[in-house]
Amino acid sequence: MLYWLMGLGVVALGGLLLATHLHDRRERREIESSHHEVDELRRACEDDVALLGADVRRHAPLDDLGELLDEAWRGARDLEAEARDLVRSASSPHHFELVTSHLADARQCLSEVQALVLDDTAPGPRPACFFNPNHGPADAHVEWPVASGTVKLPCCVADAHRINSGAEPYARTWRQGDDRVPWWLAGHAVKPWALGWFGRWRGTPHWTAMEQVAEVLVTHEHSDHAAA
Structure with a gap:
């Protein structure tokens, strides 16, 4: 009887050690995966912030063209600086959603600068160009299969x-293994980046169209419902 109980104890201990090992290994893999996602998102957002910075400097007012123009340009400049700081401090994939949200706002400010320079009415809020948000707020629509x-x-x-x-758009691409693919085909890795650019349009016809092309946006909606 004693040996039988000892045997059960050894088996139970072995099972506990195995479960602990598997749990620890799973946690290590999750941490490594998260670190990899953060590195990929940081590199992508650094590229986007650099492009914005170049455009902010290019649109800097050379003369005093009015308070509205100066305010719009300063808004873009300040948002760029905030986005740059956020990229440096981000430690989790979801932190990058705020980075690209800042970039979307900055691009809207730059579109107002351009309109004011041309003496046009400043445009209202618009979604970013779906194919490459770095192109700025959309000013057209296109049929997409x-x-x-x-x-x-x-x-x-x-x-x-x-x-x-009949040509392909100038798409914002995303690294996938040794290749680069359009962001809307890049899967889960692009999710925080995409939501920062486009998430504010959820519930609008723009979002309904975009989620039919970008599966990652559909996945986010489903996960939201499941968590509710």
């Missing part, structure tokens, strides 16, 4: 012209 037919995606004039001419 999906399984159910086509949808109208917000985009910049240049991408609309290319697509309507």
Whole structure:
């Protein structure tokens, strides 16, 4: 009887040690995966912030063209600085959603600068160009094929012209292994980046169209419902 109980104890201890080992290994893999995601997102956002910085400097007012223009440009400049700081301090994938949200706001400010320089009415809020948000707020729409037919995606004039001419848009690509793919085909890794650019349009016709092309946006909606 004693040996039988000792045997049970050894088996139970072995099972406990195995479960602990598997749990620790799973945790290590999750930590390594999170670190990898953070590194990928940081590199991507650093590129986006650098592009914004170049555009902010390029649109810097050379003369005193009015309070509204100066305010719009300073808004873009300040948002760029905040985004740069956020990229440096981010330690979790979801932190990068705020980075690209700042970039979207900065791009909106720059579009107001351009309008004011041309003496046009400053445009209202618009989604970023779906194909490459670094192109700025969309000022056109284009038909894009999906399984159910086509949808109208917000985009910049240049991408609309290319697509309507039979060419591919200048897509923002994402590293996937040894290749680069359009961001909307990059899967889960791109999720925080994409939500910062486009998440504010959830519940609008723009979002309905975009989620039919970008599966990662659909996945976010489903996870939200599951968590509710």
